[in-house]
Amino acid sequence: MSTSYRYIVRTPDVRGGNPRVEGTWIGVHDVIGLLQNGKGVESITTTCLPMLTKAQVYECLAYYEDHRGEVDLLVARQMAYDQQ
Secondary structure: OOOOOOOEEOEOOEHHHOOEEOOOOOEHHHHHHHHHOOOOHHHHHHHHOOOOOHHHHHHHHHHHHHOHHHHHHHHHHHHHHHOO
16 A cells, blocks of 8 residues: 655655655654654754644645654654764
């Protein structure tokens, strides 16, 4: 079964081909990482990543639900990189 997402794209030469919000460099894992660290949707769209809409953030969540293992690995890699 193939699921399509209105706001999520993959481009081989952008962000390593990882899923991101269309029209941005913001990866799904960036959004999920913020949510996992206690940020709310409102905070993400007003403070952290104001260029995103709530619909885009919720679609990142939908993508995460369908691809949890993939996104969890990307979040873990990002957190390890940030701690260096």
